[in-house]
Amino acid sequence: MNNSNLASDKMVKYNSQGLLERERWDFLQNNAGQGFPSDHVRKAHNEIEEFCNILRGEGVTVQRPDIVDFTQPYQTPDFESSGN
Numbered sequence: 001m002n003n004s005n006l007a008s009d010k011m012v013k014y015n016s017q018g019l020l021e022r023e024r025w026d027f028l029q030n031n032a033g034q035g036f037p038s039d040h041v042r043k044a045h046n047e048i049e050e051f052c053n054i055l056r057g058e059g060v061t062v063q064r065p066d067i068v069d070f071t072q073p074y075q076t077p078d079f080e081s082s083g084n
Contacts (some may be wrong), residue, residue: 020028031037036044052062068074073083 052064055062070081071083074081
């Protein structure tokens with residue numbers, strides 16, 4: 001079996017940066033422009049907190065960024081968002 005064929009069956013082109021699994025691509029396509037499901041956010045938060053705890057346990061000083069309210073309009077020199 002050719003490994004490149006196996007990869008192409010399970011992966012789709014995401015962008016010029018690389019590939020994304022078809023299941024994940026479908027999720028992004030179906031949920032574009034919406035908030036992430038609360039269970040995904042909760043799981044991601046728990047994983048980050050546990051990773052920070054591991055780092056702290058190894059003596060690393062962990063500095064977390066300030067919480068940003070992305071419902072408010074914001075901009076950079078190259079990008080602007082209405083916050084919606």
